Amino acid sequence: MRVNKVLVTGANGQLGWELQQAAKVNSNFEFIFLDRNAMDLSNPNDLLKTVESYAPSAIINTAAYTAVDKAETEKALAHTINAEAVAELATIAKNKQIPFITFSTDYVFSGNAAIPYVTDTQLAPINYYGKTKADGEQMALAANPDSIIIRTSWVFSSHGNNFVKTMIRLMKERDSLNIVGDQQGRPTYAKDLASASIQILNTLNQGVSVKGIYHYANTGETTWFDFAQKIKELAGLDCNLTPINSDQFPAPAKRPNYSVLDTQKIEKELNLNIPHWETALKDCIEKLATA
Numbered sequence: 001m002r003v004n005k006v007l008v009t010g011a012n013g014q015l016g017w018e019l020q021q022a023a024k025v026n027s028n029f030e031f032i033f034l035d036r037n038a039m040d041l042s043n044p045n046d047l048l049k050t051v052e053s054y055a056p057s058a059i060i061n062t063a064a065y066t067a068v069d070k071a072e073t074e075k076a077l078a079h080t081i082n083a084e085a086v087a088e089l090a091t092i093a094k095n096k097q098i099p100f101i102t103f104s105t106d107y108v109f110s111g112n113a114a115i116p117y118v119t120d121t122q123l124a125p126i127n128y129y130g131k132t133k134a135d136g137e138q139m140a141l142a143a144n145p146d147s148i149i150i151r152t153s154w155v156f157s158s159h160g161n162n163f164v165k166t167m168i169r170l171m172k173e174r175d176s177l178n179i180v181g182d183q184q185g186r187p188t189y190a191k192d193l194a195s196a197s198i199q200i201l202n203t204l205n206q207g208v209s210v211k212g213i214y215h216y217a218n219t220g221e222t223t224w225f226d227f228a229q230k231i232k233e234l235a236g237l238d239c240n241l242t243p244i245n246s247d248q249f250p251a252p253a254k255r256p257n258y259s260v261l262d263t264q265k266i267e268k269e270l271n272l273n274i275p276h277w278e279t280a281l282k283d284c285i286e287k288l289a290t291a
Contacts, residue, residue: 001057001098005029006057007032007056009089014157015062015190015194016035018157019060019197022194022195028202041081044084047085057099058098058099065082069252073252090139099204101147102148104137104151105153106259108130108137109121109124109126110256111126111254111257112256116261119213126254128253150213150214153185153187154217155188156187163228164231168237168285171237179224181244181245182245182246185222186217186220186259187217196266199272203270217277218276218277220277
């Protein structure tokens with residue numbers, strides 16, 4: 001079946017919003033954007049009825065429970081949204097014989113590696129949020145082996161709540177900040193991830209098989225501290241930044257020391273040229289400045 005009508009969950013999240021912006025200049029597809037009020041993943045039993053009312057030819061699930069620290073106590077809710085609902089959407093897509101794309105996280109890994117994580121690295125979630133996303137991956141693939149799962153990391157955008165916007169706000173409010181400097185990863189611009197998602201749809205319409213697990217993040221590795229330094233530079237802010245270790249910034253959920261994702265598979269299969277995170281950050285900060 002050719003993809004022409006795409007149902008997108010999580011319309012108000014960073015990725016959902018960036019897909020809305022991309023849809024404005026992409027005439028290949030008709031997009032249906034649904035927020036939590038229109039499609040609530042905390043009620044998996046209601047999802048089939050909603051999907052059938054729109055009759056899409058593809059589903060992109062950008063909705064998720066993303067409160068990493070709260071997931072340590074709101075376990076049932078986090079698991080329902082990130083695992084059970086994802087499995088239900090995968091099942092619906094299989095029964096309708098339509099593509100299903102959903103998103104996962106670097107937190108499905110232990111964070112103890114020294115080289116970038118490839119897609120078939122053994123899962124060892126570092127916290128309960130990571131466990132819900134790992135369960136969601138496995139349950140989706142068990143229900144529908146054609147599911148497309150994209151793991152990503154350190155997502156930012158000019159929309160929503162994220163590290164970039166938080167840093168800009170705090171640097172304007174304070175003279176100095178302590179930033180974790182011993183965690184390494186790859187930032188991901190939701191705008192670029194949205195473009196890659198649309199590229200998947202185009203590739204499917206060319207009759208090329210796309211299924212299973214992929215990694216997507218902007219190129220280049222960094223730490224939160226160096227990320228913050230670059231935000232400060234590009235935003236032209238004056239705030240003294242000091243690197244600290246993770247143990248000086250305790251949080252309910254453990255964070256990975258190293259969560260660099262290897263993106264060679266998606267680059268090769270989709271012929272993607274992924275921008276460097278600094279280029280992406282510059283674009284994002286320019287958008288924030290003109291907003």
